[in-house]
Amino acid sequence: MTKVILVTGASSGIGLALCERLLSHDPEGLQLCLACRDVQRARDARAALLASHPTAHVTLVQMDTSSVSSVIGAAQEVKRRYNRLDFLYLNAGIMPNPHFDVKAFFRGLFSSRIVTMFATGGGGILTQEDRVTADGLQEIFMTNLFGHFLLIRELEPILCHAGLTSQLIWTSSSNAHPSAFSVDDIQHRRGTQPYSSSKYACDLLSLALNTHYNKQGLYSSVTCPGFVMTSLTYGILPFFPPFLWTLLMPLFWLIRILTNTFTLTPYNGAEALLWLFKQQPESLDPQAKYQSSTSGLGKNYTQPRKMDVDLHMSEVLILSVKCCSL
Numbered sequence: 001m002t003k004v005i006l007v008t009g010a011s012s013g014i015g016l017a018l019c020e021r022l023l024s025h026d027p028e029g030l031q032l033c034l035a036c037r038d039v040q041r042a043r044d045a046r047a048a049l050l051a052s053h054p055t056a057h058v059t060l061v062q063m064d065t066s067s068v069s070s071v072i073g074a075a076q077e078v079k080r081r082y083n084r085l086d087f088l089y090l091n092a093g094i095m096p097n098p099h100f101d102v103k104a105f106f107r108g109l110f111s112s113r114i115v116t117m118f119a120t121g122g123g124g125i126l127t128q129e130d131r132v133t134a135d136g137l138q139e140i141f142m143t144n145l146f147g148h149f150l151l152i153r154e155l156e157p158i159l160c161h162a163g164l165t166s167q168l169i170w171t172s173s174s175n176a177h178p179s180a181f182s183v184d185d186i187q188h189r190r191g192t193q194p195y196s197s198s199k200y201a202c203d204l205l206s207l208a209l210n211t212h213y214n215k216q217g218l219y220s221s222v223t224c225p226g227f228v229m230t231s232l233t234y235g236i237l238p239f240f241p242p243f244l245w246t247l248l249m250p251l252f253w254l255i256r257i258l259t260n261t262f263t264l265t266p267y268n269g270a271e272a273l274l275w276l277f278k279q280q281p282e283s284l285d286p287q288a289k290y291q292s293s294t295s296g297l298g299k300n301y302t303q304p305r306k307m308d309v310d311l312h313m314s315e316v317l318i319l320s321v322k323c324c325s326l
């Protein structure tokens with residue numbers, strides 16, 4: 001039986017690399033649907049995938065995860081096309097208007113927190129300025145988390161079916177941190193780390209989704225792609241042109257010896273996302289974050305890491321997002 005897979009944010013970076021790797025793994029047995037906000041970029045992605053896999057089944061659906069009506073419209077279209085969905089990759093994500101604190105970075109360089117800083121982008125080196133969408137929601141919360149929650153809810157009829165399992169696979173981040181998240185401010189309207197908050201909320205929501213949906217055959221897992229050079233990361237130092245990043249690559253390969261989270265390429269970053277595709281969902285740990293890792297010698301592997309998540313807080317979050325969606 002062919003597997004039906006939908007990937008959000010498939011037009012570039014980790015999402016596109018995942019599609020390429022899925023098709024290389026099984027070129028004939030998949031029906032891949034790319035859910036992208038920009039139709040032209042989606043067409044280009046499809047053309048690139050078909051160039052290397054000419055017989056593959058690849059379709060497109062226009063979806064902007066930052067817009068309630070767009071998500072609902074796209075979900076209707078997906079339900080019209082498919083009567084079941086085996087894998088839903090919740091990968092689209094943004095980090096707009098980032099501020100890189102150079103002083104905090106240099107303080108971190110000469111402290112015992114150096115490895116954590118490079119592995120997670122933590123230590124106060126990164127903050128963002130969020131915006132409010134036309135729906136009146138915080139853009140980062142909406143794009144990274146809530147748009148995906150609405151999508152899952154709308155696709156429930158084709159995700160939960162007797163006798164079969166389906167998998168939700170989130171692209172979270174090592175930057176997800178409980179200190180950035182508050183149940184009293186789930187959209188992070190008041191703080192300066194909306195990206196970290198949204199990713200920690202993904203970790204919590206995945207846990208709650210397992211509690212609520214496992215009995216209906218729907219399983220949720222969280223991945224972390226590591227530090228990957230994509231348009232998202234190029235945006236962090238906007239004064240730094242891409243060629244300067246390329247010049248830094250030898251330094252990054254050295255840092256990889258200290259932290260295997262420097263996966264660096266979208267191909268490597270997609271490792272854990274592909275690994276989960278090959279697992280039996282019943283065997284997975286709902287409290288684990290599956291981390292793409294690359295060794296100093298360039299070998300890719302997947303490492304499960306226990307998430308710092310609380311069952312009670314995950315229940316409060318799912319109730320809050322359900323209220324937001326009413």
Ligand SMILES: NC(=O)C1=CN([C@@H]2O[C@H](COP(=O)(O)OP(=O)(O)OC[C@H]3O[C@@H](n4cnc5c(N)ncnc54)[C@H](OP(=O)(O)O)[C@@H]3O)[C@@H](O)[C@H]2O)C=CC1
Pocket residue numbers: 008009010011012013014015035036037038041063064065066067091092093094143171172173174224225226227228229230231232233
């Ligand atoms: N790069 C890294 O080091 C890390 C990335 N991540 C996460 O990985 C995921 C993929 O990011 P990455 O590949 O790095 O970055 P990219 O910017 O290359 O990819 C992001 C993708 O999300 C899409 N997207 C953004 N906003 C929306 C929206 N409103 N509706 C639909 N699609 C949207 C983009 O579409 P478009 O082409 O139209 O812009 C693009 O396809 C994100 O969730 C990110 O947070 C996590 C940890 C580390």
Ligand SMILES: CC(C)=CCC[C@@H](C)[C@H]1CC[C@H]2C3=C(CC[C@]12C)[C@@]1(C)CCC(=O)C[C@@H]1CC3
Pocket residue numbers: 117118119120121125126172173174175226227233236248
């Ligand atoms: C020499 C030099 C200019 C180093 C700069 C390094 C930092 C810009 C990176 C070090 C760790 C990186 C990192 C991210 C962004 C860029 C760094 C801070 C992320 C926060 C990007 C988005 C994520 O989801 C997690 C990443 C963790 C590591």
